[in-house]
Amino acid sequence: xxxxxxxxxxxxxxxxxxxxxxxxxxxxxxxxxxxxxxxxxxxxxxxxxxxxxxxxxxxxxxxxxxxxxxxxxxxxxxxxxxxxxxxxxxxxxxxxxxxxxxxxxxxxxxxxxxxxxxxxxxxxxxxxxxxxxxxxxxxxxxxxxxxxxxxxxxxxxxxxxxxxxxxxxxxxxxxxxxxxxxxxxxxxxxxxxxxxxxxxxxxxxxxxxxxxxxxxxxxxxxxxxxxxxxxxxxxxxxx
Amino acid sequence: xxxxxxxxxxxxxxxxxxxxxxxxxxxxxxxxxxxxxxxxxxxxxxxxxxxxxxxxxxxxxxxxxxxxxxxxxxxxxxxxxxxxxxxxxxxxxxxxxxxxxxxxxxxxxxxxxxxxxxxxxxxxxxxxxxxxxxxxxxxxxxxxxxxxxxxxxxxxxxxxxxxxxxxxxxxxxxxxxxxxxxxxxxxxxxxxxxxxxxxxxxxxxxxxxxxxxxxxxxxxxxxxxxxxxxxxxxxxxxx
DNA sequence: GTTGCCATATGTGTTGACATATTTTGCGGT
DNA sequence: ACCGCAAAATATGTCAACACATATGGCAAC
Numbered sequence: 001x002x003x004x005x006x007x008x009x010x011x012x013x014x015x016x017x018x019x020x021x022x023x024x025x026x027x028x029x030x031x032x033x034x035x036x037x038x039x040x041x042x043x044x045x046x047x048x049x050x051x052x053x054x055x056x057x058x059x060x061x062x063x064x065x066x067x068x069x070x071x072x073x074x075x076x077x078x079x080x081x082x083x084x085x086x087x088x089x090x091x092x093x094x095x096x097x098x099x100x101x102x103x104x105x106x107x108x109x110x111x112x113x114x115x116x117x118x119x120x121x122x123x124x125x126x127x128x129x130x131x132x133x134x135x136x137x138x139x140x141x142x143x144x145x146x147x148x149x150x151x152x153x154x155x156x157x158x159x160x161x162x163x164x165x166x167x168x169x170x171x172x173x174x175x176x177x178x179x180x181x182x183x184x185x186x187x188x189x190x191x192x193x194x195x196x197x198x199x200x201x202x203x204x205x206x207x208x209x210x211x212x213x214x215x216x217x218x219x220x221x222x223x224x225x226x227x228x229x230x231x232x233x234x235x236x237x238x239x
Numbered sequence: 240x241x242x243x244x245x246x247x248x249x250x251x252x253x254x255x256x257x258x259x260x261x262x263x264x265x266x267x268x269x270x271x272x273x274x275x276x277x278x279x280x281x282x283x284x285x286x287x288x289x290x291x292x293x294x295x296x297x298x299x300x301x302x303x304x305x306x307x308x309x310x311x312x313x314x315x316x317x318x319x320x321x322x323x324x325x326x327x328x329x330x331x332x333x334x335x336x337x338x339x340x341x342x343x344x345x346x347x348x349x350x351x352x353x354x355x356x357x358x359x360x361x362x363x364x365x366x367x368x369x370x371x372x373x374x375x376x377x378x379x380x381x382x383x384x385x386x387x388x389x390x391x392x393x394x395x396x397x398x399x400x401x402x403x404x405x406x407x408x409x410x411x412x413x414x415x416x417x418x419x420x421x422x423x424x425x426x427x428x429x430x431x432x433x434x435x436x437x438x439x440x441x442x443x444x445x446x447x448x449x450x451x452x453x454x455x456x457x458x459x460x461x462x463x464x465x466x467x468x469x470x471x472x473x474x475x476x477x478x
Numbered sequence: 479g480t481t482g483c484c485a486t487a488t489g490t491g492t493t494g495a496c497a498t499a500t501t502t503t504g505c506g507g508t
Numbered sequence: 509a510c511c512g513c514a515a516a517a518t519a520t521g522t523c524a525a526c527a528c529a530t531a532t533g534g535c536a537a538c
Contacts, residue, residue, distance in 0.1 A: 326519085
């Protein structure tokens with residue numbers, strides 16, 4: 001029974017990755033490369049369609065190409081890059097149909113997370129968040145302070161997933177989230193979307209604060225459903 | 240510039256893997272090793288806790304160790320094996336808590352699949368399956384012909400996922416399914432479970448045949464919920 | 479000036495040897 | 509007999525060179 005050694009030496013880039021950083025990897029060092037590239041891809045530091053050359057990456061990270069290769073294999077398995085034989089790895093492009101597919105998934109996965117979180121955590125847990133979303137957040141929205149808004153949004157999302165206490169679910173949400181991270185910023189700026197999302201979160205948090213797990217799930221799903229409809233309506237302005 | 244069509248030799252294997260066999264791989268040949276090992280692990284041909292030695296596998300498949308390594312990396316990413324530095328890869332053991340976590344996921348994922356399938360496919364699609372589950376299948380259950388029962392069960396599940404037409408969802412269901420494949424056989428033999436499952440499928444198919452997507456989702460979720468309860472009740476007899 | 483072909487260059491895929499960590503074996507002491 | 513320690517054996521991790529496929533650029537023909 002090997003106790004897992006905590007290792008996360010470098011990598012802290014500008015990126016404020018919030019999700020569960022624990023990724024099943026063992027190959028020494030390759031994990032860092034994987035994480036770094038994953039972050040860059042998720043934030044479109046490396047744009048979709050860009051080629052990732054093994055030799056370049058090997059030089060940049062000062063490692064042998066083998067490790068880069070392992071990292072690329074991992075990225076490929078996660079669906080972040082596509083590897084074409086003898087031609088290299090290109091960053092996956094997110095088309096609209098896939099975005100919808102992912103939103104359907106988010107709907108049920110985050111709904112489940114909300115339900116489990118409500119069931120597992122004491123109801124008081126959500127009081128503070130509820131007040132934040134009721135009061136201060138409304139101002140942030142009104143003032144258009146979207147960065148801070150997104151920050152709180154993210155924190156709540158993480159808290160819910162942690163409270164849900166289901167590692168398999170957490171991993172899957174991580175996989176879908178890293179693919180659409182960039183989309184979220186574009187959806188939030190859609191007309192009325194930020195305020196709508198805030199109100200939906202307030203409603204959900206009220207259900208959670210009173211321990212109504214089924215209703216929390218229903219409301220979370222409804223929220224993401226409406227986000228998907230907004231995406232559909234304004235898709236020409238987004239992608 | 241002529242676009243070259245890439246054709247990949249489809250590895251037909253003895254194992255009757257039913258799920259979407261399309262796995263994002265590019266490294267030549269490693270895909271076959273991956274698929275083979277995946278099948279063996281899913282069916283417990285290789286038991287949980289067993290060590291997978293790279294050198295042995297390399298000899299068995301007559302390939303260099305590198306390719307085995309790539310395959311093992313893929314298996315690791317899928318959560319089928321755990322790689323311990325300098326000690327090798329061992330087949331993941333499924334403990335009860337993880338089984339419950341996965342069942343929670345199945346509940347929402349297959350529920351979503353049922354809903355989408357109902358929305359996408361014409362209602363008549365499900366007539367034949369409905370009749371099969373209403374009539375012949377009842378006899379199979381009564382006679383204890385569980386192999387054939389499971390076969391039809393599987394076919395329907397695949398058909399629903401295909402009709403749902405959501406590749407991301409299909410992939411995730413594949414990931415969770417390969418982990419608990421063996422559990423399903425053990426659950427089905429629990430007292431009254433086979434017949435209960437059959438009736439639940441009939442109810443769901445009726446909803447699907449009348450195009451009631453929301454109800455189909457609800458019923459599928461209810462079915463898997465009760466399966467999870469059975470698993471919980473009889474867990475001492477299963478693991 | 480444009481098109482098709484061939485040589486060169488770049489980058490990926492593969493291999494085998496080497497380095498390092500772990501497990502096993504064997505020996506001697508208590 | 510039983511432990512402990514050390515050395516051999518075994519298996520994994522790493523690397524650098526080689527083989528092969530694809531893209532690039534120049535040159536000749538029209």
